Amino acid sequence: MRALRWSRAGLLIPAWVAIAFLLVPLVALLLKADWTGMPAQLAKPSVVPALRLSLLTTSLALVICALLGTPLAWLLARSTHRVTPWLRALVTVPLVLPPVVGGVALLMAYGREGAVGRTLLEVAGWSIPFTPVAVVFAETFVALPFYVLAVEGSMRGLDPRYDGLAATLGASPWRTFRTVVVPMVAPGIASGSALAWARALGEFGATITFAGNFPGRTQTAPLAVYVALESDPQAAIALSLVMLLISVLVLGALRGRWLR
Amino acid sequence: MRPQLCRHARFAAPVAAPVAAPVAALAVAALALTGCSAATGSQAKAPTRHTVVVLAASSLTESLTAIAADFEASHPGTDVQLSFAASSTVVTQVNQGAPADLIALAGTSSMGPLEKGRIAKNGIRSMAANTLEIATPPGNPGTVNSLADLSRPTLKVVLCAATAPCGKAAVKTLTAADVVAHVVSYETDVRATLAKVRLGEADAAIVYHSDVVSARGRVHGVQIPASVNQRLDYPLVRLTNDPTTAELMTYVLSDQGRKRLRDYGFLMP
Amino acid sequence: MSLQADLRLTRGLLHLGVELSAQPGQIVAVLGPNGSGKTTLLHTLAGLIRCQHGQIHVAGSLWDCPAKNIWMAPEQRRTGLVLADHLLFPHLSVIDNVGFGPRSRGVPKADARARAAAELEALGLGDRLEVRPRELSSGQAQRVALARALATDPALLLLDEPLSALDPTTRAQTRADLGARLGAFDGITILVTHDPLDALSLADRLVFIEAGHLVQEGTPQEVIAKPRDPYVAQVVGLNFHRGRRIDDQQVDVAGTTVVAPEVPSGAAVCVTIPPSAVALYRMRPQGSPRNTWPVTVSDILLIGQTARVSLTGPFALVAEVTTAAVAELRLGVGQELWATVKATEVRAYPA
Numbered sequence: 001m002r003a004l005r006w007s008r009a010g011l012l013i014p015a016w017v018a019i020a021f022l023l024v025p026l027v028a029l030l031l032k033a034d035w036t037g038m039p040a041q042l043a044k045p046s047v048v049p050a051l052r053l054s055l056l057t058t059s060l061a062l063v064i065c066a067l068l069g070t071p072l073a074w075l076l077a078r079s080t081h082r083v084t085p086w087l088r089a090l091v092t093v094p095l096v097l098p099p100v101v102g103g104v105a106l107l108m109a110y111g112r113e114g115a116v117g118r119t120l121l122e123v124a125g126w127s128i129p130f131t132p133v134a135v136v137f138a139e140t141f142v143a144l145p146f147y148v149l150a151v152e153g154s155m156r157g158l159d160p161r162y163d164g165l166a167a168t169l170g171a172s173p174w175r176t177f178r179t180v181v182v183p184m185v186a187p188g189i190a191s192g193s194a195l196a197w198a199r200a201l202g203e204f205g206a207t208i209t210f211a212g213n214f215p216g217r218t219q220t221a222p223l224a225v226y227v228a229l230e231s232d233p234q235a236a237i238a239l240s241l242v243m244l245l246i247s248v249l250v251l252g253a254l255r256g257r258w259l260r
Numbered sequence: 261m262r263p264q265l266c267r268h269a270r271f272a273a274p275v276a277a278p279v280a281a282p283v284a285a286l287a288v289a290a291l292a293l294t295g296c297s298a299a300t301g302s303q304a305k306a307p308t309r310h311t312v313v314v315l316a317a318s319s320l321t322e323s324l325t326a327i328a329a330d331f332e333a334s335h336p337g338t339d340v341q342l343s344f345a346a347s348s349t350v351v352t353q354v355n356q357g358a359p360a361d362l363i364a365l366a367g368t369s370s371m372g373p374l375e376k377g378r379i380a381k382n383g384i385r386s387m388a389a390n391t392l393e394i395a396t397p398p399g400n401p402g403t404v405n406s407l408a409d410l411s412r413p414t415l416k417v418v419l420c421a422a423t424a425p426c427g428k429a430a431v432k433t434l435t436a437a438d439v440v441a442h443v444v445s446y447e448t449d450v451r452a453t454l455a456k457v458r459l460g461e462a463d464a465a466i467v468y469h470s471d472v473v474s475a476r477g478r479v480h481g482v483q484i485p486a487s488v489n490q491r492l493d494y495p496l497v498r499l500t501n502d503p504t505t506a507e508l509m510t511y512v513l514s515d516q517g518r519k520r521l522r523d524y525g526f527l528m529p
Numbered sequence: 530m531s532l533q534a535d536l537r538l539t540r541g542l543l544h545l546g547v548e549l550s551a552q553p554g555q556i557v558a559v560l561g562p563n564g565s566g567k568t569t570l571l572h573t574l575a576g577l578i579r580c581q582h583g584q585i586h587v588a589g590s591l592w593d594c595p596a597k598n599i600w601m602a603p604e605q606r607r608t609g610l611v612l613a614d615h616l617l618f619p620h621l622s623v624i625d626n627v628g629f630g631p632r633s634r635g636v637p638k639a640d641a642r643a644r645a646a647a648e649l650e651a652l653g654l655g656d657r658l659e660v661r662p663r664e665l666s667s668g669q670a671q672r673v674a675l676a677r678a679l680a681t682d683p684a685l686l687l688l689d690e691p692l693s694a695l696d697p698t699t700r701a702q703t704r705a706d707l708g709a710r711l712g713a714f715d716g717i718t719i720l721v722t723h724d725p726l727d728a729l730s731l732a733d734r735l736v737f738i739e740a741g742h743l744v745q746e747g748t749p750q751e752v753i754a755k756p757r758d759p760y761v762a763q764v765v766g767l768n769f770h771r772g773r774r775i776d777d778q779q780v781d782v783a784g785t786t787v788v789a790p791e792v793p794s795g796a797a798v799c800v801t802i803p804p805s806a807v808a809l810y811r812m813r814p815q816g817s818p819r820n821t822w823p824v825t826v827s828d829i830l831l832i833g834q835t836a837r838v839s840l841t842g843p844f845a846l847v848a849e850v851t852t853a854a855v856a857e858l859r860l861g862v863g864q865e866l867w868a869t870v871k872a873t874e875v876r877a878y879p880a
Contacts, residue, residue: 107459107461111459111460112460112461113459127416130416130444130445130461161612161614161616162616162618164572164575164577164610165610165612165616166633167576167577167602167603167604168576168603168604168606168608168609168678168687169604169609169610169629169633169677169678170604170605170630170633170681171604171629171633172604179629180618183620184618184619184620186620208447208448208452211445212418212444212445212446212456213421213447213448214443214444214445214446215446218445219446226448227421227446227448230346230348230423231348231422
């Protein structure tokens, strides 16, 4: 009996330590905030534009992740080609890459002197760095692997006989994808979306390196917090709390509906 | 002499088997992380290393690194640990309790937020001075020849964030010259600002004269007239009373130190 | 709208080489042991697998012909597929499941729904239209799967062991429903099964496949009367052996003489004995029929009031006796008995 109790404790103690480890900083944030001064903090000129930009860019990034990532996930899930494991590894790279490195890579590709950027500038006169587009690029770059891997896992669990059946019923591969596959992996898509969106929202290193930091244009909420931290810590805390609240609300709503 | 163990390494008394192993593992990890230095197990009196932790403004990156190397060479047994960031970041870190012996900031106003209680007695000296300069990529592709050129809407101008001393100074200069620069980004510190120019992503940036010199030809400098330029004094602030720190401070302020600073484009205070 | 197929392909260790043809309205049952290639055959007809040689010709058009580089994708073929698992789309209601085919082929929504409703009515599911598949019983779900396949007006209806996942009672009922519905279907039905009852009660023709090759085909009556393969005989429930003709009334089977009423000319002969014709005795019977052999019991299977007794002896035999007989003879594995078969019950025909 005693051995059993120790065994259970051996599992519970680390679990509770983990929970505490995650909760304590968040609780501390709540405690250290100056709640009476909160409205004034939130009214400061950098706050609302940063939040608005963050919400706009992360939504766009999520849409791109869904449009590009879902077919990619399907390809990875169903393909038996020898190249597929390599492709999957490639998709995972931004996951393990330090975000700043990602930012540098994006600059090397799409910057003014970049491999693609240079042509883009010459041909169309478009320059991506220092624009909100660059923010979306950076956020999508870091969030896409999360989306693809979550959705692919879900798709691999889908019985492949459904595809064949749908085909015999007359559905083209595109129609099958749209009306059979996607609805059946909706929970996977929802959780992939939540992960991707959360990652995009928190993105800092790649954003500041590739898109820069300009209030209202490329200064996302995390950047605003970082900048505020040195001159105005209370503003930083206020903004952090708003981000925390938004994240909790969105993830909570998603969790209830889809991941049951 | 028995090997010295850090004060924090106190192993728990033997506990029930399932708990001992993880606790031991945690203790070992903690030991490693606190970076305690244990003396080598020799019986003779072992020389202990003198470590000095220095946090400095990023504009001092090359110069202080060179000075530290010189100091370590001429003072065997010393170890100077350097860390560079925007002056405002340095001050924030120190206020939050970062273990620093010596800090070097850009601009005396940077000292403002520093908690006065942390400064050692008679611990402030002026080590160098700096002025602002416009930096462009080599060849000056944006043909920037003056401050006024920075207002051209086709240019991409990058400045330091207003929280960094070089950012504050740049704002003062631009106001004095009555120029509204076409800024596309406010970088976290002067080195990040310079990086955008070196990568060719920005057409111009306002950085320190010392940065242009330190870049040794990888950027092109455009002078800012003295009438509107800012001069920043670099305070060197001692936080602890450690003798090695005092030695390092003296070294920085000595002729050898000053020569190094001049090499990297700094002015004398 | 006939089918003419010559399917030849290799998949892993299976070499499939089967010629199949059928007329509209026919139900062809394909039987064979596991791994014989029945499912591969079905999937090739559906277009989920490609032929390597041969061709598939349905209703005048070529669906698959490697030699001419012709291959029609499954979505272009007019096939309906029903598998052992119903695989109804869980996110669609019953009527939307059945309407999926017509909708995919461009039929407007209202017409597709009407068609789906009609199919479901025909299968007695008119009151479950808006329900989700998870609320259906297994039998109902399988009927919906059938309706879904039929809603596209297929030329070929392909059923892959449609009843095997059902419990025995549901199976019987669904088999009856299936039979009734197929009676009204004017396309070709290919039914893969290894349940003899499915084959014998539903099919117009039986095709037997073993190791990728056809071993026998014919109407149920032909096959029951004259199986030409041990597997086929097992399916129809007969004792089967190959032997050599000795004379007009005797056949040599594995070194033992078997007496039959008439033996065809030609050396190679098939001999069948119905299990019910095998009588078992503890002692060698007096005045015995000429077909009397010593045997040993190797297995006994009780099914209700009947027992199937597997015997080893000069050749393998299965006897069907009443459970009462089992008790009387005190039958047990390893017991030595005598088996007799009346000559009139033995059937011999050319191999």
